[in-house]
Amino acid sequence: MNPKVLTTLEYQQVKQQLAPYLVSAAGQKELAELQPMADVKKVQFALDETNDGAEVYRLKGGIPIARLADITPHMKRLExxxxxxxxxxxxxxxVLRTTRAITRFFEELLEEAPENDIRHLFDEVQTLVTLPAVTKQLTTAIEGDGHITDDASPELSSIRNHISKTEGEIRSRMERYTRGREAKYLSDPIITIRNDRYVIPVKAENRGRFGGIVHDQSASGQTLFIEPQAVMALNDRLRQNQVAEKQEEQRILEELSNLIAPYRDEILQNAAILGHFDFVNAKARYAHDMKGTEPAVSTQNEVFLRQARHPLIDPKKVVANDITLGTDYQAIVITGPNTGGKTITLKTLGLLQLMGQSGLFIPVDEGSRIGIYNEIFADIGDEQSIEQNLSTFSSHMENIESFLKQIDDHSLVLVDELGAGTDPQEGAALAIAILDAIGAQGTQVVATTHYPELKAYGFNRPDTINASMEFDEATLKPTYRLLVGIPGRSNALDIAQRLGIPQSIVDQAWSLTDTDSQDLNAMIADLVAKRKQVEDAQLHLTAELDDSEKLHKQLKSEFNAYQQRKDQLIEDAQVQANAIVEKSKTKADAIISDLRKKQLATGANVKENELIDAKGALNALEQQPKLKKNRVLRRAKAKQDFHEGDDVLVKSYGQRGVLVQKMGNHAWEVQLGILKMKIDEADMERTQPEAEPKRARATVQSANASHVSPNLDLRGVRYEDAMTQVDRYVDAALLAGYPSVTIVHGKGTGALRQGITDYLKTNRQVKSFHFAAPNHGGNGATEVEFK
Structure with missing residues (x-):
């Protein structure tokens, strides 16, 4: 990618935002070398790694990388x-300790996260070389700050013990001077060190009081730092031990250097891998903080950025926009006034594309796509003064001239204020010609301009679309929202009028404005207003859809919990039932065994009374519901105890009938007037016979008495419920004496209509049926005629 576009689109600032998340020198080096890539596989691999880092960050808070310095120079010195x-x-x-820690971390992570959720990091961690023996020896001998521990060698530990004891003896002896009667001869009652030997500050006039050697004196000469004669031998011994300590430490350093020297390559490889993990970790944390998501990669360069946000603008102030390119159109022409957000829109598209091709997540909503461009060219510059217009125009033309030499069908061109800096008429013509030249190469392009002529260009040219930045006329401020498909309109006269310019001047300006231009602006304003209405409605519907989806998820979760609880209760009941059965079998076996013993003991058949007693004991094992003491249950049971010839009330039809015979466990054949029907016991209750059956009475009621409608509406009813209602309704209609009825089932998928047709074919009381007339529902309703 050309370095100029990286500077223009502020790619380096994004890398600066990423830098604070790094803790290793190798990770910082990898960030410094980060560049957008044009290889699809490499881009996808880098995005996969960022996704892995995000998954680890979600599960564990990130990869635990320690602060690691650059050890490359150390390995070269060992070489x-x-x-x-x-x-x-x-x-x-x-580095070695972190290697061991990261290996253990991923081993534990593998138990929590399915391997499929982590795309590459589990494979990459396998390339780490742990070197446990070297790590243990190095950790034992050297602390993190480089201090050599007492455990580095027994000799070093012994020497340091001697040093500690000797220092204690020296301080003990010299405290006699600082705390005893001799303290009055000192400038200050303290013990200090000069030339690596313990001394005391003595007044110059008392120089001969302590004997020994003078090692230093104060600037005034009034104080001499004297090593007393009494501690000279101890200081000599201390010095010898200190020299021995230095020699032993140097020996240990040589030994450890020789220990790790054969593993230079492995250690360097570990450092590089840990630095890479640090970089992946940083990408994931950066994505989390800026609310970035993983974009899909389109090899056809079909870009779709949902609610794209510029990463360098304050998240509280940035305005998100949908940006689409490469699907329905290859070129976007954004028109409209200054300070509306056109330039930021260009930079957002270009910068997010660079970030995505670098393997970084981008600040967009889920479902976004990026393309893979071999080159991105950008000519974006700030407005300059009138005196610099010539140089500005020349600079723009030089940039565009260089673009035209390099672009192809895998390039993206971003041009701000195309054709600006010269005569408006010539500038517009030049802009159109440049856009045609770019389009001829199959290159995708997004250009901003002030020229109204390009509005017609965006409308007339194939694969090209107009766009503009929304402007709020009520507040006279831009909203920074991108409106694709709508060209920008001039707001100069409206703004002037609202800011207090005299009405006469504004009116004169309107009169000087081209009529076609006024009509175009009015049309654009109407389009913007209607688009806003549609978008507001869409936002409202989206919010309602989100609420519905949340409710659906909640209900699904609760239903799953209910099902789990139900399954658990059934399982518990089965366990209890099995326990009861096992207990009953044990008792039954005991009874049978007892009978056999009696038979063997007597040598004859068991007496009848004994068999009866045994059978009674077996029957006692059956668990019966305890209804004797519950009057309500006894009454309900008696009410449901049906027999042939009983008078019953069929609740669903409100008709009295007589039980003819039982059909199955819970169903009876019931005589309802002239009809015999199969009725479930749950739909009946026993009733007393009619008081005065002196004369025969018709059992078929009138339509008014039965309250049965001649029409049955099944629209919106589920299939099973609808078929049940049809069965009951036909019976009720027959009882009501209707010659014909209408069943409204709607058109829909045709399943319910077919089910009703099949049912009517099998019903013996149906004479004929056919779809209703077109003005009465057509094939959405069926008219039925009874025999």
């Missing part, structure tokens, strides 16, 4: 046989 100092070995040790 030439040098000995590393404590600080350098500490940095190498930190």
């Amino acid at each position: 030439i046989g040098a000995t590393l100092n404590g600080s350098e070995l500490g940095q190498v040790g930190r």
Whole structure:
């Protein structure tokens, strides 16, 4: 990607935003080398890694990378046989410890996150080399800050113990001077160090009081720093131990340097991989903080950015826009006044495309797509003064001339104020010619302009569409919302009028304005108003849809919980039932065993009374509901105890009938007047016979008495419920004495209509049926005639 576009679109500022999330030198190096890529596989791989980092961040708060320095110079020194100092070995040790920690981290993560959710990182962590023995020895000997520990070697531990004891003896002896009668000869009652030896500050006039050696004196000469004769031998011993300590420390550093030298390549590889993990971690945290999402990659360069936001603008102030390019049109011409957001829209498209091709998530809503461009060219510059117009125009033309030499069908061109800086008529003509030249190469282009001539260009040219930035006439301020498909209109006279310019001047200006231009502006204003109404309605519907989806998810979740609870209760009941059965079988086996023992003991058949007692014991194992003491249940049971010849009331029809015979476990054949019907027990209740059956009475009621409508409307009723209603309705209509009825089932998919047709074919009481007349519902209703 050409470096000029990276500067123009402020790509470096995005990298600066990403930098604070890095903690390793290798990660910072990878960020410094980050560039947009034009290889589809590489772009997708980088996006996959960012997605992996986001998944780890969601589950674990990120990959636990420690702060790691650049160890490349250390490995080069080892290559030439040098000995590393404590600080350098500490940095190498930190890399090895982090390697071991990251390996364990991903092992634990694999147990929580399915391997399919992490696309690449599980494979990449396998390339780390842990070197456990080297890591343990280095960690034991060197602390993180490079300090050599006492455990580095037994010799070093012994030497440091001697040093500690000797220092204690020296301080003990010298405290006699600072706290005893000799303190009055000192300038200050303290113990200090000069030339690595313990001394006391003695007044110059008392120089010969303590003997020993003078190591230093104050600037005034009034104080001498003297090592007393009494501690000289101890200071000598301390110095010898300190020299021995330095020698042992140097030996340990050489030993550790020789230990890690054979693993230079592995350690360098580990550092690079950890730096890469740090970079992936940083990309994920950056995406989380800016609310970025993973875009899909379109090899056909069909760009669709949903609610795209510029990443360098305050999230509280930025206005999101939908930007589409490459699907229905290859060129967008954005017209409208200054300060409306045209330039920011160009930069947003270009910068998000660069970020996506760099493997970064971008600040857009889910479902967005980016293209893969070999080159992106941008000619975007701020407005300059009138005196600089010539140089500005020349600069723009030079940029465009260079674009035209390099563009192809995999390029994107962004041009701000195309043709500006010269005569308006010539500038508009030049802009049209340039757009035609770019379009001839199959290049996608987004251009902004002030020229009204380009509105007609965007309307007339194929694969080209007009766009503009919305302007609120009520507040005289831009809303920064992109309106695709609507050219921009001039608001100069409206603004002038609202700002207080005399009406006479505004009227004269209107009179000087071309009539066609006025009509065009009026048309554009009407389009903008209607579009706003549609978008407001869409937002309202979207909000309602979101609420419905949330409710659906909640109901689905609660239903699943209910099903789980139901399954659990059934399972528990089965366990209890099995326990009862097992217990009953055990008792039954005991009874049978007892009978066999009696039979074997007597050598004859068991007596009848014993068999009766055993059968009674077996019957007692059956669990019967306890209804004897519950009057309500006894009454309900008696009410449902049906017998042949009983008078019953069929609740669904409101008709009295007589039980003819039982048909199945819970159904009876019932005589209803001249009809015999199969009725479920749940739909009947016993009733007393009529008081005075002196004469025969018709059992078929009138339509008014039965309250049965001649029409049955089944629209919106589920199939099973509808078929049940049809069955009952036909019976009720027959009882009511109707010669014909109408069943309204609607058109829909035709399933209900077919089901009703099949049912009517099998009903013996139906004489004929046919669809209603066109003015009465057509094939959405069926008219039925009874025999």
